Amino acid sequence: MQIKIGMLKAMPQKWNVAGNWAIFEKQFETHGKDTDVFITPECFLDGYAVTEKNWTAERFAEVAQNVEQSAYIRQVCEMARAAHTHIVFGYTEKRAGYFYNAAILVNRIGKIVGTYYKTHLQSHDHRFVRGDAGIVICADRRWPETIRTLRLKGAKICLMPTYGMWHEENEWWMRTRSYENQMFVCFTHPNVALITDPRGKVAAKLQSNIPDVLIHEVDKTI
Numbered sequence: 001m002q003i004k005i006g007m008l009k010a011m012p013q014k015w016n017v018a019g020n021w022a023i024f025e026k027q028f029e030t031h032g033k034d035t036d037v038f039i040t041p042e043c044f045l046d047g048y049a050v051t052e053k054n055w056t057a058e059r060f061a062e063v064a065q066n067v068e069q070s071a072y073i074r075q076v077c078e079m080a081r082a083a084h085t086h087i088v089f090g091y092t093e094k095r096a097g098y099f100y101n102a103a104i105l106v107n108r109i110g111k112i113v114g115t116y117y118k119t120h121l122q123s124h125d126h127r128f129v130r131g132d133a134g135i136v137i138c139a140d141r142r143w144p145e146t147i148r149t150l151r152l153k154g155a156k157i158c159l160m161p162t163y164g165m166w167h168e169e170n171e172w173w174m175r176t177r178s179y180e181n182q183m184f185v186c187f188t189h190p191n192v193a194l195i196t197d198p199r200g201k202v203a204a205k206l207q208s209n210i211p212d213v214l215i216h217e218v219d220k221t222i
Contacts, residue, residue: 001220003157005186006035007193010211012047017063020045021072023211031213033083039188042138042163043101045072045091051124060127064094073104081110088135090161101128103135103161120146138162141177151181156220158185166192175200184218
């Protein structure tokens with residue numbers, strides 16, 4: 001079974017929700033409409049502002065999204081429905097007074113069918129609350145158990161919004177995660193979009209300093 005995956009490779013601007021949304025919208029309209037799955041980097045909507053020295057809870061709350069009220073989340077759902085594709089969208093979520101590093105999975109009819117909260121939090125992530133299940137976000141990839149758990153549950157493709165390390169060693173890590181679990185890994189980062197296959201090989205890669213989208217078909221029967 002062939003699945004066409006689109007991976008947004010673009011550097012968002014810290015705190016600039018409207019500007020980052022415009023990049024996502026343009027790239028999806030240009031490249032995403034004929035994909036089966038379209039993925040953004042980690043916390044793309046707010047530009048992963050959690051790391052900033054001028055961070056305050058009040059300012060963070062202004063860029064965080066309440067899923068039930070967010071016009072951006074509603075638009076993601078509408079775009080998925082109109083294009084009849086799945087979207088994995090990275091953003092910061094505010095829920096019950098806490099912040100979460102989140103990624104939603106929207107299906108082809110525009111319904112949110114899953115929300116994942118990052119589980120492995122680094123020092124700068126301690127402003128978030130830890131999640132406990134789902135996709136994989138950035139640092140979650142460093143530990144074999146995270147992706148192994150998904151594979152044991154039947155996953156054949158790991159969808160991975162990220163923002164952090166994207167060096168040569170990371171590429172080897174992703175190839176190892178793919179090989180040891182016999183599955184595809186879709187590493188979606190502002191600087192590089194990378195797909196590794198069940199044999200531990202690089203199936204596709206796009207690296208540049210301009211907004212773009214990697215489009216690649218994966219074969220789930222491999």
